Amino acid sequence: MASADEQLGEPIDILLVEPNRGDTRLFEENFRNAKVLNTIHSVTDGESALDYVHQRGEYADKPCPDIILLEPQLPGKSGREVLQELKNDPELSDIPVVVLTGSDAEKEIVQSHGLDADTYIKKPIKPEDFVDFVQEVEEFWFAIVQQAPEQG
Structure with missing residues (x-):
């Protein structure tokens, strides 16, 4: 069976759009430890x-992201304004956006503004929750890769 790295190539x-530097550090550490090749x-x-x-x-030489993890607050x-701009721009609307929610209520608030992210994942609160979070993002990414039309 091919590894995650081999499947993605x-x-x-x-x-990651996250105002809390401590959370950013936890995200970066946990993604670095994950099996998926990634650059945060x-x-x-x-x-x-x-x-x-x-x-x-200052971002002129940065790569366009494959996926965006967006904190709404x-x-x-x-975050709602960012999501709206992304979804209304034909060049950017195909970038999958994962909205990081603290609760189901926060998800409903974002959706009530008529903006649908590609998915919503509950933001980890405790350091040990980040492992599950990374796995959820990985599963979401693989679902997108598998649904993408194959290029010949």
């Missing part, structure tokens, strides 16, 4: 996230 570029890029606010995906300013431009 190349690293996943993950953009992180920003702390919505405006930086949009600059990153548009490859503007951001300083400045909110």
Whole structure:
């Protein structure tokens, strides 16, 4: 059976949009320890996230992310505003977005604004919860890869 690395063939570029530096460090450490090849890029606010995906300013030489992990409660431009801009831009709307929710209520709030992320995953609270979180993101990514039309 092929490993996750062999199935994907190349690293996943993950953009983490998370204002809490401590959480960012936990995400990075746990993804680094995961079996999926990946590169985590992180920003702390919505405006930086949009600059990153548009490859503007200091992010001009950064790769377009394969997947975005988005905290909805951001300083400045909110996660909802970021999601709306991504989904309304034809060049960016295909990037899968995982909204990190603290609860089912938070998921419902995001959805009530008429914005649907590709999926919602409960944000880990305790360090030991990050292992399950990484596995959920990995499973979501594999589902996308398997659904993608094969290029000939």
